[in-house]
Amino acid sequence: GEHFLQLSQTERDMIDLVTKNFKKVTLVYNGANAFQFDFLSQYPQIKSVLWCPPAGQTGFSALGEVLAGDVNPSGKTSDTFVKDLTKTAVFNNTDGTAAGNASSVGTNGKFTYDNADDLAASYMGFSGDKVTVTPTFVNYVEGIYVGYKFYETAADEGLIDYNKTVQFPFGYGLSYTTFEQTMGDLNVSDGKITVDVTVTNTGDTAGKDVAELYYNPPYTNGGIEKASANLIAFGKTDLLQPGESQTLTLSFDVQDMASYDDTGAGCYVLEAGDYAISLKSDSHNVIDTKVYTVDSDIVYDESNPRDGDLVAATNEFDFARGEVTYLSRADGFANYAEATAAPSSYELPDGYEVVAHGTYNVEDYNDPNDEMPTTGAKNGLTLIDLRGASYDDEKWDTLLDQLSVDDMVQMIGFGGYGSPAIASVGKLKGLDADGPAGINARVSATSDSTKGLGYPSEIVIAATWNTDMAKLAAEGLGREARDLGVDGWYAPSMNTHRSAFAGRNFEYYSEDGNLSAAMAAAECEGVYEYEIYPFIKHFALNDQETNRNAILCTWTTEQAMREIYLKPFEKCIKEAAGNPITVMNSYNNIGTQ
Numbered sequence: 001g002e003h004f005l006q007l008s009q010t011e012r013d014m015i016d017l018v019t020k021n022f023k024k025v026t027l028v029y030n031g032a033n034a035f036q037f038d039f040l041s042q043y044p045q046i047k048s049v050l051w052c053p054p055a056g057q058t059g060f061s062a063l064g065e066v067l068a069g070d071v072n073p074s075g076k077t078s079d080t081f082v083k084d085l086t087k088t089a090v091f092n093n094t095d096g097t098a099a100g101n102a103s104s105v106g107t108n109g110k111f112t113y114d115n116a117d118d119l120a121a122s123y124m125g126f127s128g129d130k131v132t133v134t135p136t137f138v139n140y141v142e143g144i145y146v147g148y149k150f151y152e153t154a155a156d157e158g159l160i161d162y163n164k165t166v167q168f169p170f171g172y173g174l175s176y177t178t179f180e181q182t183m184g185d186l187n188v189s190d191g192k193i194t195v196d197v198t199v200t201n202t203g204d205t206a207g208k209d210v211a212e213l214y215y216n217p218p219y220t221n222g223g224i225e226k227a228s229a230n231l232i233a234f235g236k237t238d239l240l241q242p243g244e245s246q247t248l249t250l251s252f253d254v255q256d257m258a259s260y261d262d263t264g265a266g267c268y269v270l271e272a273g274d275y276a277i278s279l280k281s282d283s284h285n286v287i288d289t290k291v292y293t294v295d296s297d298i299v300y301d302e303s304n305p306r307d308g309d310l311v312a313a314t315n316e317f318d319f320a321r322g323e324v325t326y327l328s329r330a331d332g333f334a335n336y337a338e339a340t341a342a343p344s345s346y347e348l349p350d351g352y353e354v355v356a357h358g359t360y361n362v363e364d365y366n367d368p369n370d371e372m373p374t375t376g377a378k379n380g381l382t383l384i385d386l387r388g389a390s391y392d393d394e395k396w397d398t399l400l401d402q403l404s405v406d407d408m409v410q411m412i413g414f415g416g417y418g419s420p421a422i423a424s425v426g427k428l429k430g431l432d433a434d435g436p437a438g439i440n441a442r443v444s445a446t447s448d449s450t451k452g453l454g455y456p457s458e459i460v461i462a463a464t465w466n467t468d469m470a471k472l473a474a475e476g477l478g479r480e481a482r483d484l485g486v487d488g489w490y491a492p493s494m495n496t497h498r499s500a501f502a503g504r505n506f507e508y509y510s511e512d513g514n515l516s517a518a519m520a521a522a523e524c525e526g527v528y529e530y531e532i533y534p535f536i537k538h539f540a541l542n543d544q545e546t547n548r549n550a551i552l553c554t555w556t557t558e559q560a561m562r563e564i565y566l567k568p569f570e571k572c573i574k575e576a577a578g579n580p581i582t583v584m585n586s587y588n589n590i591g592t593q
Contacts, residue, residue: 005085005500006036019045026067028052032459032506034079034497037167048174051077053463054506056437057454069176074208074236076173076282078462078510079497080148083167089142089150089327092342094499094544110546112136113348113553119359121551133550135354135592140541140556141339143326144563146498147511148283149227155284156228157332162284170511171212171231171465172282177203177242181211183279183288191307193292194251197279201240210236210465211248212280215257218273222330224259225559229283231514232256236466255306258298262558266315268300308574315558320591322555323349348553354592356551377401382426399425418488432535435491436507436523439481452480458493458519462509467522474526482530489527490535490584492520494568495543503545513567520568521575528579535584536572541565542586549587561590 007015019025025045029035032053040046050073052063065071082088116135125131145153148170155162184196197211213233219226235248258270271294278289298304305312327339348354381399389395402424410420421429434440439452455477461470474492481489493504497511509516524534541554543565556565573581 003036003085003501005033007039012039015039015043015046019043026050028063028067030054032457033502034077034081034085034500034505036083036085037081038083040167051075051463053459054437054457055460056456059456059460072176072205072207074173074175074210075463076171076210076212076465077168078170078459078465078512078515079500079505080151080166080170080283080511081168082151082165084165085500087165088499089145089336089340090499092340093139093141094501110136111138111343111346112547114346116348116354119354119551121356121359133547135348135356135359135551135553136547137343137348137553137555138544138547139322139324139343140498140554140560141324141326142498143328143557143560144225144227145327145329146496146560146564148229152229152283153227153329154333157329159333159336166284169282169284171210171280172284173210173463175203175205175207175209177201177205177207179203179207179209179240181209181279181281181287183290186277186290186292188254188292191254192251193254193277194249195277195279195290196247196249197235198245198247199237199240200245201242204242206239206241208237208239208466210234211250212282213250213252214278214280214283216276216278217257217259218271218275219329220271222328224261224264224269224271225329226259230257231283231512232277234465234515234518236464236468253307254292254294255298255300258300258306260313260559260562262315262318262562265299265301267302268306268313268562270294270298270300272296313562317558317561317590319593320554320556320558320561322352322553322591324555326557326560348592352592354551354553354589356589359551374401376404376424383428384426430487431485432488432490433481433484433486435477435489436493439477439484439486439489452477452484457506458491458509459506461523462515462519465515467518470519470522471526474523475529476526478527478530478532481527481532486532488533488535488582490537492523492534492572493537494520494572495538495541496565496568498543502543504542509568513564514571516568517571517575520572524572524576524579524581528576533580533582535582536569537584538586539569539583540586541590542588552588553592554588554590556590 023045024047026048027046028050030052066073085091113135120132120134122130122132142150151166154160180200180202182198187194199209199211201207211234212231214229215232216228217226233250233252235250237246237248240246255270257275258268261269273294275292276289277292279287281287300306300312302312302314325339328335379398379402386395386399404424407422407424411422414420418431421427437457438455455473461473493507494516495508497505497508509519520536527534542548
């Protein structure tokens with residue numbers, strides 16, 4: 001194949017052999033990344049396709065039950081499957097080219113600055129060997145038009161022929177039965193929109209279905225960038241017997257339909273106009289639509305922050321825009337060819353200081369007015385004394401004064417996969433385990449090689465579209481972690497499937513931030529039940545693996561950051577039942593910072 005996500009010759013030979021001998025074939029795809037199924041039309045013998053991403057320790061038993069008809073599948077795609085991955089808006093500007101087709105950029109997907117050799121830096125890698133890197137970059141040229149947000153909007157604007165471009169939409173999935181969905185009226189109260197969706201099983205087999213709500217905001221040509229389809233709420237039914245109905249109540253905040261205006265107001269803006277609220281069977285196919293009208297612009301600036309924002313979201317990342325041409329909906333995506341082309345320059349622009357891996361002079365940050373903090377004080381406090389204390393409680397300073405410099409070095413220098421006991425403040429040793437598809441502890445209370453069971457990957461969790469199921473899976477992980485003496489879980493992972501080729505798509509949920517956030521919040525709640533603290537990761541914009549720790553300068557718009565890449569983290573923190581959350585950072589830079 002030309003790339004990893006299309007048939008290899010061996011795979012095609014296998015399909016040729018099977019379809020030559022059988023007239024009714026089910027194709028099972030066991031992979032996490034959205035595959036290129038452009039070949040299906042060549043094989044009329046293939047009657048159905050079943051997507052089975054990495055399913056964990058017992059998942060293939062479930063696969064057998066589905067194939068045998070003993071279990072009715074009810075999953076929905078968490079990504080868009082397209083017919084030609086080389087023609088996606090992101091292909092020329094991701095590590096997708098590293099998957100085998102480098103002709104478009106001539107660099108195998110590794111964009112290395114050719115004028116930054118003087119900024120080369122060395123560090124100790126995971127293997128213990130010295131690694132030397134020079135600054136690299138990636139341009140998020142597509143802006144907010146990621147996944148289905150691009151395909152639906154591009155189709156509406158006439159840029160693409162949807163049916164010739166998309167194989168399976170986002171939120172799509174078949175069942176052994178059929179369903180009918182009806183949408184009730186929009187009920188508006190206290191800034192929240194609520195709508196009832198009645199789902200009826202119209203077939204002859206018990207099954208579950210998903211109700212999906214999307215909104216299409218008013219768009220002004222050349223104005224704030226807006227996608228014409230945006231998932232805003234969803235719900236999943238119980239197991240419905242033939243003829244049985246269930247009414248799901250879906251709700252969302254009106255303010256969640258606001259767009260981030262990074263080049264104008266510098267904050268979120270809910271523009272006046274009609275907002276089409278659509279019940280869909282997937283991102284593309286509309287069942288019914290109701291209209292909500294905003295009479296005048298609502299600007300969520302510092303004097304009027306959104307509900308739930310302790311600090312108004314205003315421009316903080318103008319420096320990350322760089323000198324990149326970003327895709328715009330203006331005039332029907334008139335700049336598509338220019339914006340989505342491979343980089344024409346590999347020079348680090350003048351005036352940008354790269355801050356990473358020792359590329360800066362520590363002495364430049366010394367301040368002669370700095371004062372050495374108090375260390376080694378005997379104040380008689382222990383960490384347990386501060387349990388429940390607020391962040392601003394003065395006792396924290398009193399406690400921190402008891403730490404010695406060596407104590408601080410120990411906590412920072414040996415702070416991976418746990419943290420050491422610190423006698424001066426009565427801190428116990430903490431043990432953290434990797435994730436997210438199980439407990440993978442490098443050390444444990446019992447053995448250095450203790451590992452937990454294999455759980456389904458997070459893309460499977462997302463494809464359930466079932467937050468109860470996500471919480472249930474995390475509760476199992478939490479019980480196991482507690483039995484193994486583990487305190488923290490390096491998960492859930494919630495970066496965005498910007499490209500089908502990204503190396504960690506198997507442990508990230510989806511191309512959509514709202515779906516990812518809902519699943520992540522549910523999993524956080526599940527492990528909280530067993531007093532395990534989750535590390536949501538990788539914060540932020542860690543949406544590819546190529547060069548992720550090689551001084552990777554990530555260039556993007558603040559609108560894309562806030563609406564796409566930061567959205568899962570923001571909503572997860574806000575929705576995870578008010579419980580504490582820890583955060584794992586990423587290695588890449590935002591811009592050069």
